[in-house]
Amino acid sequence: MISLTVTAVVFGVVFLAELPDKTALAGLVLGTRYRASYVFAGVAAAFALHVALAVAAGSVLTLLPQQLVQALTGVLFLGGAAVLLLKKSEDEEEVRKPENQSFWKVSGAGFMLILVAEFGDLTQIMTANLAARYDDPLSVALGAVLALWAVAGIGIVGGKALMKKVPLRLITQIAALVMLGLGVWSLWEAVTG
Numbered sequence: 001m002i003s004l005t006v007t008a009v010v011f012g013v014v015f016l017a018e019l020p021d022k023t024a025l026a027g028l029v030l031g032t033r034y035r036a037s038y039v040f041a042g043v044a045a046a047f048a049l050h051v052a053l054a055v056a057a058g059s060v061l062t063l064l065p066q067q068l069v070q071a072l073t074g075v076l077f078l079g080g081a082a083v084l085l086l087k088k089s090e091d092e093e094e095v096r097k098p099e100n101q102s103f104w105k106v107s108g109a110g111f112m113l114i115l116v117a118e119f120g121d122l123t124q125i126m127t128a129n130l131a132a133r134y135d136d137p138l139s140v141a142l143g144a145v146l147a148l149w150a151v152a153g154i155g156i157v158g159g160k161a162l163m164k165k166v167p168l169r170l171i172t173q174i175a176a177l178v179m180l181g182l183g184v185w186s187l188w189e190a191v192t193g
Helices: 004-018 022-033 036-061 066-086 103-118 122-134 137-165 168-192
Strands: none
Touching: 004 122, 004 137, 004 168, 022 036, 022 103, 022 137, 036 103, 036 122, 036 137, 066 122, 066 168, 122 137, 122 168
16 A cells, blocks of 8 residues: 555655755756757666666665665655755766667667766665655555656756745755754654664
8 A cells, every 4th residue: 555645755855855966957958959859768767777776775675674764764854954055066967869760769868867866875775765664565656656756857857947936045044944854853763663
């Protein structure tokens, strides 16, 4: 059974953390050069694979004692908040242009770009933490993949317009505050549990 509450919490946390990430910019660059649906297909497949790996890793963490997992996730969330607050703005990375506009070339380029760029990324680690915290792999996976797909869609279709209206630094600070809150909450539960 999927918990809408867990799915919504995961969606919000992952969405805010992924918005200022380099993959949103990479999606924007690819979306300006190629057919958006082809780019999205490749990017979405790569994100689904990353979420599956993260949820599997988080599910393994549920085998550990609950207080240890809560303390570990609390520390990792606090670390993630620090990373978001301390990281500098990233420039758009150069994306190699496939020789033609075929579905397989374009979606393959999007898939490989995200597969490499997101491996071990903050949102993948956060997804594993959330899977361990909630012990609800389906709800966490659904929330995380929908958030990543939403950010990819925004990046591909209208990232530039959003970034003109909402400062990237504000989005980053909101994501960091949410992670800080989750970190403190997890540590509190570890100490009082």
